[in-house]
Every structure is written in structure tokens, then in C-alpha cells.
Amino acid sequence: xxxxxxxxxxxxxxxxxxxxxxxxxxxxxxxxxxxxxxxxxxxxxxxxxxxxxxxxxxxxxxxxxxxxxxxxxxxxxxxxxxxxxxxxxxxxxxxxxxxxxxxxxxxxxxxxxxxxxxxxxxxxxxxxxxxxxxxxxxxxxxxxxxxxxxxxxxxxxxxxxxxxxxxxxxxxxxxxxxxxxxxxxxxxxxxxxxxxxxxxxxxxxxxxxxxxxxxxxxxxxxxxxxxxxxxxxxxxxxxxxxxxxxxxxxxxxxxxxxxxxxxxxxxxxxxxxxxxxxxxxxxxxxxxxxxxxxxxxxxxxxxxxxxxxxxxxxxxxxxxxxxxxxx
Amino acid sequence: xxxxxxxxxxxxxxxxxxxxxxxxxxxxxxxxxxxxxxxxxxxxxxxxxxxxxxxxxxxxxxxxxxxxxxxxxxxxxxxxxxxxxxxxxxxxxxxxxxxxxxxxxxxxxxxxxxxxxxxxxxxxxxxxxxxxxxxxxxxxxxxxxxxxxxxxxxxxxxxxxxxxxxxxxxxxxxxxxxxxxxxxxxxxxxxxxxxxxxxxxxxxxxxxxxxxxxxxxxxxxxxxxxxxxxxxxxxxxxxxxxxxxxxxxxxxxxxxxxxxxxxxxxxxxxxxxxxxxxxxxxxxxxxxxxxxxxxxxxxxxxxxxxxxxxxxxxxxxxxxxxxxxxx
Ligand SMILES: CC(C)[C@H](C(=O)O)[C@@H](O)C(=O)O
Ligand SMILES: CC(C)[C@H](C(=O)O)[C@@H](O)C(=O)O
Numbered sequence: 001x002x003x004x005x006x007x008x009x010x011x012x013x014x015x016x017x018x019x020x021x022x023x024x025x026x027x028x029x030x031x032x033x034x035x036x037x038x039x040x041x042x043x044x045x046x047x048x049x050x051x052x053x054x055x056x057x058x059x060x061x062x063x064x065x066x067x068x069x070x071x072x073x074x075x076x077x078x079x080x081x082x083x084x085x086x087x088x089x090x091x092x093x094x095x096x097x098x099x100x101x102x103x104x105x106x107x108x109x110x111x112x113x114x115x116x117x118x119x120x121x122x123x124x125x126x127x128x129x130x131x132x133x134x135x136x137x138x139x140x141x142x143x144x145x146x147x148x149x150x151x152x153x154x155x156x157x158x159x160x161x162x163x164x165x166x167x168x169x170x171x172x173x174x175x176x177x178x179x180x181x182x183x184x185x186x187x188x189x190x191x192x193x194x195x196x197x198x199x200x201x202x203x204x205x206x207x208x209x210x211x212x213x214x215x216x217x218x219x220x221x222x223x224x225x226x227x228x229x230x231x232x233x234x235x236x237x238x239x240x241x242x243x244x245x246x247x248x249x250x251x252x253x254x255x256x257x258x259x260x261x262x263x264x265x266x267x268x269x270x271x272x273x274x275x276x277x278x279x280x281x282x283x284x285x286x287x288x289x290x291x292x293x294x295x296x297x298x299x300x301x302x303x304x305x306x307x308x309x310x311x312x313x314x315x316x317x318x319x320x321x322x323x324x325x326x327x
Numbered sequence: 328x329x330x331x332x333x334x335x336x337x338x339x340x341x342x343x344x345x346x347x348x349x350x351x352x353x354x355x356x357x358x359x360x361x362x363x364x365x366x367x368x369x370x371x372x373x374x375x376x377x378x379x380x381x382x383x384x385x386x387x388x389x390x391x392x393x394x395x396x397x398x399x400x401x402x403x404x405x406x407x408x409x410x411x412x413x414x415x416x417x418x419x420x421x422x423x424x425x426x427x428x429x430x431x432x433x434x435x436x437x438x439x440x441x442x443x444x445x446x447x448x449x450x451x452x453x454x455x456x457x458x459x460x461x462x463x464x465x466x467x468x469x470x471x472x473x474x475x476x477x478x479x480x481x482x483x484x485x486x487x488x489x490x491x492x493x494x495x496x497x498x499x500x501x502x503x504x505x506x507x508x509x510x511x512x513x514x515x516x517x518x519x520x521x522x523x524x525x526x527x528x529x530x531x532x533x534x535x536x537x538x539x540x541x542x543x544x545x546x547x548x549x550x551x552x553x554x555x556x557x558x559x560x561x562x563x564x565x566x567x568x569x570x571x572x573x574x575x576x577x578x579x580x581x582x583x584x585x586x587x588x589x590x591x592x593x594x595x596x597x598x599x600x601x602x603x604x605x606x607x608x609x610x611x612x613x614x615x616x617x618x619x620x621x622x623x624x625x626x627x628x629x630x631x632x633x634x635x636x637x638x639x640x641x642x643x644x645x646x647x648x649x650x651x652x653x654x
Binding site: 120123130135137139140224229232236 | 402403407431432447448450452453454457458459460461462463464465466467468469495497498499500501502504505526527528530531532533534535548549551552553554555556558559560562563564584
């Protein structure tokens, strides 16, 4: 069985790290892939007037899964519609501290399960009158239930004891109240243990004691911020993969952006993108292969070479070659 | 001249740390205070059905400044109206790492200038239909301009070189777009240097390199989360004071809550509350006296005693006595 993978490198370092991930997937002999490439991002917008051409969106819709690199100024115009195109309701963001690295908090082993369809991301904004604008944040029972079910299942399947439901229901009583109540019901139905946490207090506790937490189920924007916070705890975005999971389709992308400051220099860290490819393998049912890739990345993090973001002077190509060797 | 100060201890450890701050203010011989005490919080609600009695709100409205301790479950019902009563548009939250303490990031010296009137805090929520709720986030040019002016002035007056405007304008294009554009205009008018940062990326950078930042001007909820994150960097909420500043009135409160887990044991750290009293002194124009209080707190952080949150076994009373001695 051949899996069709849409590959959308995008802008900046997306162009450099995406081919690295494709090479790694090609090196997995036990799985057959066919890669189809599409354009998106700033460069395409400059040329065609649209950051996400229909042809690219169609590729993602029709593929078994998508690998997305990064986009620049147009990031929101690319990634938000792409998440919709693949029907993604859950954004899965692991943040793990590797022993080899000098992390701010070396005992971090977290997975953020971020609601991926609503909240302030609905894009409902208005200028009510001159100088007065509104954004309508939407929270539904359906989406809250779906993300909570996904989160509790993920925790069980991946051996996490700690589940935390993040919210700000003391201020957003109806919207986050609904999110919290619905997620708690799911926890109760599953007889699962869980905690709830105000997201501001949670930000503090995650910084001080990340080892007390495991899976964190979050509304959309809270998940955006908390997962980036956790990226800081483990040593930056160069290592963080993510999965946008839908019912039948999924898109995998590094948490980092297009990094215009280092784009074109060939020194971007390919790890986050390669770890995203590992999540793609898991998603297609190749858990062992996913683990192989993760082990290879970890071996290279320990033994080198390393890219400059991790204090080394290795290139993207050298790190990728080392990971391929370690596979 | 006698300054009338409304004192609202509230619930839990608010009852323990607020008297400590009053003692410290009373010990400042160069300033005359008259303290008037009011009730608010869970206990009052249980008794009277309302968490913030009108009489208490009136005290805060009429006083020259207010000291507020903490509230429990009813925190939002107490502090949000109190912020309105004193006409506060700016929430000032310094997060400083003290050399004596083992902070996650010992080079942290940040001040969050949080917009204090709008965003999701307007309380405009609806249940549109069964299982579908909305929260209307409001951003106005007026409030954005006011907080930005306050933030840039604060930075200049307090010797901060770095000003960062936090936002999520790539997703909330109209609301945070207006916030960002307005704040940038204020920066340009003042010929001030500043940076802008997406609040998710900022969360990561603050965790990794807080020394690169100084004053951070934020929309309401972003300020709530980012300042708690920073509390984690410097060793927890036991040390963080805050000021809710209005045109003619102001309210000072620790960033911590009522801490039901340790309430009644006499071991709450009074530092955050006493440092809030120091901000009250600054606000009334007694900067030297404010510095005296801060120096005394710092002396005791170095020499002890310390409360359990900082790894010691001192009591609230012992720490307060030591701070009074050091004054
Ligand atoms: C680019 C932006 C729209 C996006 C988001 O906010 O979801 C990014 O920050 C992310 O987290 O993937
Ligand atoms: C209690 C709550 C309403 C409040 C807020 O969100 O502003 C608190 O978290 C704070 O930061 O003072």
C-alpha cells in the first residue's frame, strides 16, 4: 500500500527542512510513499495574489497526510485554511526535554492537545464603529467534547497519568465554562483522573514544575501560547513537532515558523520537521517506524552534529545525513 | 496630609498578609495614613449573597488608594468590579528575580503593562443556541492608546530600554490589529524604540531569554497569562506585587490568590502584599519610602527568615517582623 503525502515546504527555512523530512521518510524501507508537492506562502502570494492556491489545498485534501514546512508573513492565510482542509479538530504538540540538551526545565515531558477549530480562530471580527472592534470567540459543546475525548484517549494510549484541562472560566464563564464543563464530563464518563487549571496559574506552574503535568487539554488560543511556553522550557522551537489531526486526514508541521533571519543559510535545524514526519508515521499506524525516527534524532542530538540554534556549527545537510545514518 | 487607604483583606491568606502590609505602611513615619477596612469575597458572599458589598465598593471609590488582599472562588466578582470602581485602565505587574533566590531565570527584570478594561474581560457572553456560546472580545482605539501611552511613559520614567508590544494580530487582525497599530503610533509619536511580538512566540522567548525584555505592553488576557508565566521565572507568586492604576485612584494587590491550601496556618509569604504597599507609596509620590520598603523586603529575602514557599520555615509574623526591623 502506497501512501500519498502532500508536501508543502512554504517559505524560508520551510524550503530547507521539508526536503530533509522527505528524505527520512524515503529511507524507511517498510513503508511506501508517494510525494506530491504544492506551493504556498509569501512567495506564491507575491506571484499569484493568493498565499494558498486551490491546487495546493486540493493536494492536501486528497492526500493521506500532509507535511507542511512553514510560511512567512502569510502564515495565518496558509495554515488556518490548511487545518480546515484536512478537517483537523486537534492540534497535538509534544514538548519533551532531551537529556543531551541544556533545557530550562530538563524534566519536561508534556503534550498539549489544542482545540483546532474555534475560539478566536473563527475569524469573526468587526469594526463596530470608528475605533471600536470586536472579535467573537466561539466555544461549542461539540468541539469541546471532541477535543476532550481525543485528549483523554491520547493520555491513556500514550501512558500519561496526568491530564489537565486548561481554561479561564472564572472570566469567560459561558464560553470557557462550557469548555470546562464538557471536558469534565468526558473525564467523568471515562472514569479518568484529571485536574483543571486556570490557564494563567497553569502558565506559572508549567514554568516552575513542568514535571507535575502530562497531557494538557486546551482551548485554541490558550494551547497556542502554552505550547510555545513549553517550547521555551525544552530549548526552543527547533525541536518541536506537531500534528493537526482530523477524522480522516492530518497535517504535520514543526511548531517553528519560516525564520527569515537564518533562511537560505542552510543552517536550520531539521529536527522539528523530522519529528513531525515521525508523528506522521505514527498516525498512519507505523508506530515502530515513528520510534525509529525519534531514536535517530535523539542519537544525533547526543552525538552531534548540531545546528547553531543548539550551540553547534553543523548544517541542515550534515544533521540530516547524521539522522539518516542513525536510522 | 493624611491619605485615606481602603483596606480589603478578602479571603484566605488575604486575611493574613494584608495586616502585614498595613503594619509596614504604619511604620513609615514620613507619611500619614488613615485606614478604613471593608469586606469582600467568599465569606461575605456566603453571609450576604454578594461578594462585593456596595459599602466596600464605596470605600474603594472614595479612598486615595486601596489595598486588596485576595479572594477565593469569588475572585472575579470582587476584583473585576473593584478595578472598575477605581477607574483602573492599567495593571502594572513587575516580575523581578531576587539574587538571593533560586529563580528559574535569575536575570528576569520585567514589567507587564496590562490593559485593564477590555478584551474578553468586558463580560459580553451569550448562549447563541444549545451548546453554542460566544464571548465578544472588545478592543478600542482609546483604551489601546491609553495603555500604550502609559507603558511608554512608564518605561522612560523607570529607565527601561526595551519596550515590547505583545499581540496576536496575525489571527485577530481587526482587534489586535487595532491594538498593535495604535500602540505603534504612540511609540512613533514619542520617538521611542520598541519591538512588537506575537504573544505565543513571546511566551517562548520570555522563558528562554527574559533578559532580552523590559516593559511589555499587553492586551488584557495576554497580560494575565504572560505575567503569571513571569511569576514562574522568578520563583512564584509569593513575591509579585501589582498596581491597578486609574486616572485619580488606584488599587494595589499581590498577584497571588487566596491560597486555600495554606490559609489559616500563618505561613503565607507577606512579601507580595508588602511590595504592593511599596507600589502604593510610589503612586502617592513617596518613591523614597517605596524604595525603603523594597530594600527591607530584599534584605529579609537574603538574610531570612523565609516562609515555606521559599523553602524556609518562617511564619508570616516572623517575616513581617524582620521586614519591619529592616526598614
Ligand atoms: C501562524 C499562526 C496562525 C499559528 C497559530 O496561531 O495557530 C501559529 O502560531 C501556530 O501555533 O501554529
Ligand atoms: C481573578 C481573575 C479575574 C484575575 C484576572 O484574570 O485578571 C486574576 O487572574 C488576576 O490576574 O488578577
